[in-house]
Amino acid sequence: MAEENKREIVIPGEIIVKGEDYLPGDGTEKRGDEVVALRYGLSEESNKLVKIIPLSGVYHPRRGNVVIGKVDNINFNGWMIDINSAENAFLSIMEVPRYVNKDALEEVMKIGDMAIAKIWNINKRGIDLSIKLRGLGKIDEGIIVKVNPNKVPRVIGKEGSMIKLIKDKTGCNITVGQNGLIWIKGDKIDDELFAKKAIQFVADRSFISGLTDALTKWFDEEKK
Amino acid sequence: MAKEFKRADGRKTTELRPVKAKVGIVPNADGSAMFSSGDTIAIAAVYGPKKMHPQHQQNPEKGTLRCTYSMISFSVSDRIKPGPSRRSMEISKITEWALEPALMLEEYPNMVVDVHINIIQADAGTRCAGINAAAMALAHAGIPMKSMVSSVSVGKLDKQLVVDINKDEEDWEEGEGATDIPISMTDDGKITHFQLDGKITTKQVKEAIELAREACKEIYEIQKKALKESLGE
Numbered sequence: 001m002a003e004e005n006k007r008e009i010v011i012p013g014e015i016i017v018k019g020e021d022y023l024p025g026d027g028t029e030k031r032g033d034e035v036v037a038l039r040y041g042l043s044e045e046s047n048k049l050v051k052i053i054p055l056s057g058v059y060h061p062r063r064g065n066v067v068i069g070k071v072d073n074i075n076f077n078g079w080m081i082d083i084n085s086a087e088n089a090f091l092s093i094m095e096v097p098r099y100v101n102k103d104a105l106e107e108v109m110k111i112g113d114m115a116i117a118k119i120w121n122i123n124k125r126g127i128d129l130s131i132k133l134r135g136l137g138k139i140d141e142g143i144i145v146k147v148n149p150n151k152v153p154r155v156i157g158k159e160g161s162m163i164k165l166i167k168d169k170t171g172c173n174i175t176v177g178q179n180g181l182i183w184i185k186g187d188k189i190d191d192e193l194f195a196k197k198a199i200q201f202v203a204d205r206s207f208i209s210g211l212t213d214a215l216t217k218w219f220d221e222e223k224k
Numbered sequence: 225m226a227k228e229f230k231r232a233d234g235r236k237t238t239e240l241r242p243v244k245a246k247v248g249i250v251p252n253a254d255g256s257a258m259f260s261s262g263d264t265i266a267i268a269a270v271y272g273p274k275k276m277h278p279q280h281q282q283n284p285e286k287g288t289l290r291c292t293y294s295m296i297s298f299s300v301s302d303r304i305k306p307g308p309s310r311r312s313m314e315i316s317k318i319t320e321w322a323l324e325p326a327l328m329l330e331e332y333p334n335m336v337v338d339v340h341i342n343i344i345q346a347d348a349g350t351r352c353a354g355i356n357a358a359a360m361a362l363a364h365a366g367i368p369m370k371s372m373v374s375s376v377s378v379g380k381l382d383k384q385l386v387v388d389i390n391k392d393e394e395d396w397e398e399g400e401g402a403t404d405i406p407i408s409m410t411d412d413g414k415i416t417h418f419q420l421d422g423k424i425t426t427k428q429v430k431e432a433i434e435l436a437r438e439a440c441k442e443i444y445e446i447q448k449k450a451l452k453e454s455l456g457e
Contacts, residue, residue: 009451009452011363011372011447011448011451011452012326012363012368012369012370012371012372013326013369013370013371013372013410013411013412014448027368029370038328038368038369038370039363039366039367039368039369040363040364040366040451041366054366055366056254056255056364056365056366057254057255057365057366057367058254058272058273058274058365058366086272086273086274086275086332086335087275088275124284124333150366
């Protein structure tokens with residue numbers, strides 16, 4: 001990621017910058033002419049907008065996120081999916097791009113199946129999922145890797161650079177869920193395990209800069 | 225009143241015990257911290273925000289903070305019976321009240337943030353150590369907070385006010401005896417928790433608050449340092 005802006009760890013209640021012309025972004029608040037941090041994380045300032053990049057904590061679902069989850073219940077008009085968040089997520093049969101027999105929802109997805117879905121709405125009752133877009137739907141094969149949801153942006157990299165590198169080097173198809181679950185599908189099990197190792201390498205070193213270069217080096221060493 | 229008050233362990237009246245703090249000690253938890261002050265050691269682990277269960281306890285307006293304070297059976301020389309007691313339940317509630325004004329739980333309706341505080345070793349001031357550890361653990365868990373919370377207990381030994389008393393001082397018996405005053409504050413000096421039982425003049429209460437304010441500033445710096453250093457590992 002770009003390092004032109006200086007980043008600093010801030011704690012709740014700490015003053016990040018002083019000055020009338022700064023704007024408070026995610027995780028910050030304006031008190032008088034000071035921008036104050038409201039949570040623990042890395043502060044980043046660009047174009048006078050100050051925001052905080054979280055370093056820890058649970059996954060907070062946002063509209064538009066692509067997530068990977070496990071079917072944990074079926075009711076009369078859809079599936080309840082555990083997406084690793086506090087709210088339950090619901091996939092309605094209306095959001096499945098094919099005809100579904102209401103008496104046999106199991107034919108589409110059983111309890112315990114994994115699925116890639118997109119959050120299309122969040123309301124008081126919970127989260128609504130959809131699998132109507134390309135690339136979404138039930139997962140039939142491959143492996144799932146779990147990482148800390150806060151490290152997902154690092155795993156993807158700037159404009160997908162990191163994940164593209166892993167895909168190219170391992171020849172696997174990888175889908176990263178914003179909730180920290182990653183689906184890897186390769187031709188051989190060994191490729192999948194190799195991709196898993198690469199992802200864990202990135203997740204373990206998420207705080208260092210120039211990680212894409214470090215990963216390239218790591219690939220060279222691993223391949224021998 | 226004596227010119228120079230001598231404390232048994234040689235500290236000045238405004239001096240804290242050696243303080244240590246560390247963040248991220250429980251890998252499984254969403255946030256965790258250790259805080260020790262002299263021989264008192266507290267660890268706190270935060271889980272959540274997660275769905276409140278049982279459902280009837282859900283609050284649709286804002287999230288709930290649920291603290292569980294407990295002393296480990298070997299934390300004192302006479303083994304204490306593990307499990308909730310009258311005292312630990314009271315301290316759990318006090319801890320919730322001390323921390324809640326600093327938290328912004330409006331973003332998490334129907335959810336709960338669980339804070340588990342365990343006292344590994346006790347030498348007075350356990351609730352303060354617990355609150356300090358819990359505040360750091362909550363910050364580490366990424367819970368939105370208006371400010372940090374720091375806590376210290378001010379003691380009145382006979383007529384002399386001292387900061388951060390230990391067990392020997394708590395058992396002071398000369399003169400008026402010992403009065404323990406645990407105080408918690410946000411980093412801008414607003415009081416979130418104040419407890420007092422004993423005999424004290426209003427003038428001395430004000431003095432005690434000023435002493436606590438200075439001590440809390442010191443503790444805040446230590447908490448801040450611990451949180452900032454936790455990343456480089």
